[in-house]
Amino acid sequence: MTSESWAGGPMRIGQAPGNRRQAVGKMMWISIWLLYLAGPVGQLLRVGVSATERIWGGLGLALFVLCYFFVVFRHMWRMASGRPMYAALVLMLALSTVLSWTLDYTWLVLFIFTSVATAVVLPWRQSRWTIPLVTVVLIAVGARYPDIRDYFVFAYGLPALGSGFMMVGVQHLIHTTKELRAARQEVARLAANEERLRLARDLHDLLGHSLSLITLKSELAGRMLPDRPADAARQVADIEQVSRQALVDVREAVTGYRRPRLAVELTGARAALRTAGVEFTADPALEVEYRGLAADEEGALAWALREAVTNVVRHSGARHCELLLAEEWEADERRYLCLTVLDDGAGPPRAQHDGNGLSGLRERLALAEGRLETGPAPRGRGFALRAYVPLGTAPMGSEAAPDTSPESVNDPA
Structure with a gap:
């Protein structure tokens, strides 16, 4: 969590305010330092x-x-x-200079604010000279x-010099964080591109032989x-x-690429929430395998987890x-597996529709004979998303129960 998260949601270092609440949080964080006035x-x-x-x-x-x-505030979302x-x-x-010269020595504290402001706005090649100049x-x-001649250098001079160069370090950290975030996005883009290339290679390997055989047999049939x-x-x-088998192979390959796993999505959800500065608790049940959970149902829950965490972060x-x-x-004597995602954020959207993400998720769950429920969180603040998929009617402890064997827990994939 960052220092501004209490004022308007998670706010990452070096990131522009995303809404009015976050902008107010930035303003309040800056205003704290005005107590020195x-x-x-x-x-x-x-x-x-x-x-x-x-x-x-x-x-x-x-x-x-x-x-x-x-x-200072303008610099937080654009280069000043x-x-x-x-x-x-x-x-x-x-x-x-004028106020501290004409009024009182207590006004010397303004130089500290000026030193910090130069460190925030100016690049290092300029601020390394302007900070000592202000001092x-x-x-x-x-x-x-004369009343403060013995100690004003330590009371005002050193804080002005130290605060300025300390802010230079903070600015360097912000720029490094921005570059790291851009590098992560580039890595994700390259990974997605590599995945597309791998799918293309696999499809080529699957279809190359089949299409060659179809071509050969077509030519042979034409001669006959x-x-x-x-x-x-x-x-x-x-x-x-051969054509039917090739179609089956392609469907299996594409389905294998597109169907997410719940454990894999949990890992991605944790990384996304940590990056966004959102504290979270994850049920240990998410890390075990359910014997009664079919691949389609697990894929629907995994999509639900991805969509819910995306909404929390964004x-x-x-x-x-x-x-x-x-x-x-349920009342129909069927057992369901329920994924619940709760947050303490802004609550349900004001619009009457769910948006493309939740609408698509609702359709995915319907195909798996499940359903989606959304609304306010139980505590009255925030948003709750519940995704249900059927597990069958087997009682607890039967094959529908989670596989908690050591092999399954240690290697959920």
Whole structure:
């Protein structure tokens, strides 16, 4: 979980706000650091400060905060560059200098914010000089206050220098994370392409011999006509048999590629939730094999798990997710295996339709004689998805029960 997840769903480092709640979370996270402006605010409220100082000091502080938000918050979803950014940084440095020179030494804290802002916006080749420059200006201004001359370098100078270079490290981490995320997407794309190539090779191996044999027998049957119709008919019968077998082989190959396994999808779901920063709990029953669960039914549940986790990661803004698997008896004396995915996110969609993903999932489950149920989570907040597939009418402990032998648990695939 990231620091902003409490405010608007999981928010990954270096990622743009995906919705208003996440944008508010970003804003609140930045605003926490404004507590360090308590010194300048307290100085303005101090007894003996003139009304003119309060007015100009308040206006200057408000302008400084606006520049700070403009620079730092805008940079969180787009590269901050161009004249507006540089103008905002120069204005922040000017306000820091003027306010701390004319009002009080407590205003020296503005230089720390300016140092951090330069580290956030400017590239390293520039920030490695601007951060020390801001620190030097801070020391020059602070030297005019004899009351703090003995310690202001440690109280203000070192924090300005250290915070700036620390933020440079954070920026480097953000850029590294973005590159890693892009690399993962490229790996996934290459893996999908490799899978397509492997399927093409397998189909070639399956069909190459069959099509060659069909071509040969077709030519042979053509030569036998019209003088040897009986032999030609046998060749045509062989062609039909080879064609049917080739069709069966292709169907088996394609079905094997497209039918997901529940254990495999669970591994992918865990990786997706961890990457999105969503805490989750997974039922151990998801990791065992059910003897009474047919391949089509398992494939439907696996698709349901994939679709549910995709919705949690992309749309829900959830902080926590539960993955459950249980057997249930229905009124028709049939046993069902129920996959339940619960989250504490935004809840059911406002639209009246399910969308393409859930509609397609509902159709898949219907083909497996199952059903899909969606709605609010039991706790009143979040979304619940339940996918049912039949297991038959065998009692507990029979062949419909999960295979919990050591071989099955250790090697679910």
